[in-house]
Amino acid sequence: MEWSNNRQETIERVVVSAEQMRQIEGRIFSAGMPVEALMEKVAGLLTARIVATYPLEKFSSVGVLVGPGHNGGDALVIARELHLQGYKVSIFCPFSKLKPLTGSHASYARSLSIPFYDRAHPLKNSQFLIDGLFGFGLTRELSGELAAEVEEINSWSQPIASIDLPSGIHTDTGAVLGTAVKATQTFCLGLWKRAFFQDAALSHCGRATLIDFGIPLADIRAILEPVPTIERVTNATMREHLPLPRPPVTHKYKQGHLLLICGSRRYCGGAILTGLGARASGVGMLSIAVPESLKLLLVSHLPEALIVGCPETKTGAIAEFPDVLDDLEQFSAIVCGPGLTLDARSRVREILNVNAPLILDADALNCLAQWGTTSTLAQRQGETILTPHLGEFKRLFPDFNYPLQDAIASAQNAAAQSGAIIVLKGARTAIAHPNGSVKIVPESTPALARGGSGDVLAGLIGGLVAQPTTDIAATVATAATWHARAGLLAAGERTELGVDAHTLGQFLTPALAEILAYPLL
Numbered sequence: 001m002e003w004s005n006n007r008q009e010t011i012e013r014v015v016v017s018a019e020q021m022r023q024i025e026g027r028i029f030s031a032g033m034p035v036e037a038l039m040e041k042v043a044g045l046l047t048a049r050i051v052a053t054y055p056l057e058k059f060s061s062v063g064v065l066v067g068p069g070h071n072g073g074d075a076l077v078i079a080r081e082l083h084l085q086g087y088k089v090s091i092f093c094p095f096s097k098l099k100p101l102t103g104s105h106a107s108y109a110r111s112l113s114i115p116f117y118d119r120a121h122p123l124k125n126s127q128f129l130i131d132g133l134f135g136f137g138l139t140r141e142l143s144g145e146l147a148a149e150v151e152e153i154n155s156w157s158q159p160i161a162s163i164d165l166p167s168g169i170h171t172d173t174g175a176v177l178g179t180a181v182k183a184t185q186t187f188c189l190g191l192w193k194r195a196f197f198q199d200a201a202l203s204h205c206g207r208a209t210l211i212d213f214g215i216p217l218a219d220i221r222a223i224l225e226p227v228p229t230i231e232r233v234t235n236a237t238m239r240e241h242l243p244l245p246r247p248p249v250t251h252k253y254k255q256g257h258l259l260l261i262c263g264s265r266r267y268c269g270g271a272i273l274t275g276l277g278a279r280a281s282g283v284g285m286l287s288i289a290v291p292e293s294l295k296l297l298l299v300s301h302l303p304e305a306l307i308v309g310c311p312e313t314k315t316g317a318i319a320e321f322p323d324v325l326d327d328l329e330q331f332s333a334i335v336c337g338p339g340l341t342l343d344a345r346s347r348v349r350e351i352l353n354v355n356a357p358l359i360l361d362a363d364a365l366n367c368l369a370q371w372g373t374t375s376t377l378a379q380r381q382g383e384t385i386l387t388p389h390l391g392e393f394k395r396l397f398p399d400f401n402y403p404l405q406d407a408i409a410s411a412q413n414a415a416a417q418s419g420a421i422i423v424l425k426g427a428r429t430a431i432a433h434p435n436g437s438v439k440i441v442p443e444s445t446p447a448l449a450r451g452g453s454g455d456v457l458a459g460l461i462g463g464l465v466a467q468p469t470t471d472i473a474a475t476v477a478t479a480a481t482w483h484a485r486a487g488l489l490a491a492g493e494r495t496e497l498g499v500d501a502h503t504l505g506q507f508l509t510p511a512l513a514e515i516l517a518y519p520l521l
């Protein structure tokens with residue numbers, strides 16, 4: 001990513017670790033901003049959001065969970081303000097030792113006669129809760145009585161708003177440290193923390209919102225230079241890496257020629273879905289190599305594509321490429337894998353020798369896993385893009401520790417090990433480049449957890465990579481985010497159960513229109 005001079009755009013993009021956040025905060029404090037002033041500012045912004053979300057008329061009583069550090073300090077300032085606005089506030093603070101600033105706020109809150117409890121139970125009937133037990137300073141597991149209290153709180157039914165992070169979630173890995181608060185919504189402070197993009201944390205975060213409290217661009221850059229390693233894909237990223245606008249004078253071959261190698265008699269649907277994903281990309285020319293017996297079926301679904309029927313094995317897999325595919329170097333990108341079956345393994349081996357950018361999915365990944373040759377991909381001349389879901393990832397990289405503790409770091413390691421761009425698919429898909437940078441699809445929907453949606457993605461990635469691009473990893477990340485946005489749009493209209501892969505393909509173009517209509521920051 002290039003640095004933008006736009007502060008808002010930058011804070012939407014960057015994703016930081018606890019250590020980086022601490023360093024950025026350190027610069028602000030040593031430049032003269034008083035800690036007390038920043039806490040007031042942050043808590044003031046949070047109070048306004050909380051009052052808007054939980055208006056006094058409907059939510060007149062609030063329970064505030066207060067920890068020993070500055071997360072607890074934020075919570076106490078909010079508790080004070082809500083008390084002054086007329087809310088009935090109760091505080092749960094089971095700690096005897098508080099950081100000095102937090103201790104001062106606790107004394108002042110007590111002086112206002114806000115009740116303090118060292119058990120959570122008295123807060124049970126509060127209409128909503130604010131969780132300020134721990135933020136990015138959490139280092140140890142929650143255990144003993146505190147863990148039991150958090151579990152009791154989680155068994156209640158009122159909404160919970162967490163400050164900065166759901167307490168108990170590791171800021172970087174997103175792991176649950178012992179136990180963690182299950183928030184309805186989380187207000188992430190200042191900059192996005194890594195946990196919000198780790199599948200492990202998602203069921204605890206609820207709806208996540210970034211609260212911009214005005215971190216200067218210079219402080220972000222000073223700590224994250226030369227470029228931020230981890231970034232969210234924003235609308236601006238997508239706009240930059242979509243092949244739009246097209247040049248006014250062009251022709252189909254200038255807009256890329258994509259080859260899909262997919263399908264078998266056993267799995268014919270995957271070939272159609274990959275074709276539909278590719279179609280939506282707008283790629284200039286689309287060729288699809290399938291077993292001969294699938295040819296007519298593919299033509300009927302994708303009349304614009306050049307369908308190449310291939311001789312097939314007894315089992316109905318692609319046995320060899322016909323003469324028309326003699327020159328595989330003519331293609332600007334190749335997608336290989338969906339629905340192939342392992343009986344097409346010799347074709348996968350052949351395709352690895354082609355220099356074009358190569359997107360390997362499904363059975364092509366299974367072949368690689370069987371051969372154990374992932375590390376040889378670095379020797380390919382063209383870029384290799386692997387699109388595993390977690391199960392495929394495990395087969396490709398069996399030496400990692402499973403279950404994965406840190407999906408983002410694992411994708412980074414896998415990219416470095418293999419020399420390939422890794423698209424680790426999950427609730428928050430991560431796209432890792434061998435140079436260490438990671439791009440994250442910031443939002444998605446469980447509606448996409450369905451057979452065939454990966455085929456659509458492989459085709460879409462191929463179609464964008466085949467078109468003129470200056471940054472393949474950013475283009476891949478754009479495709480993955482576009483795909484997720486189509487899922488969200490489709491789920492919004494048709495419910496989470498109504499997004500079959502074929503429908504998803506039909507929502508790609510409306511989702512693109514939505515992305516393009518969105519104002520650039």
Ligand SMILES: NC(=O)C1=CN([C@@H]2O[C@H](COP(=O)(O)OP(=O)(O)OC[C@H]3O[C@@H](n4cnc5c(N)ncnc54)[C@H](O)[C@@H]3O)[C@@H](O)[C@H]2O)[C@H](O)CC1
Nearest residue numbers: 025039069070071134135136137138139140141142164189
């Ligand atoms: N730059 C910002 O984003 C700002 C953040 N603010 C808030 O401050 C917290 C971070 O505060 P910090 O004091 O560093 O840490 P925590 O409040 O998260 O808690 C650390 C505290 O807890 C103790 N501790 C750690 N683990 C455990 C455990 N398992 N059991 C018991 N105690 C534990 C540890 O020893 C510390 O004492 C950030 O998230 C924001 O909410 C500022 O208010 C504004 C600027």
Ligand SMILES: [K+]
Nearest residue numbers: 134163165167
């Ligand atoms: K918290």
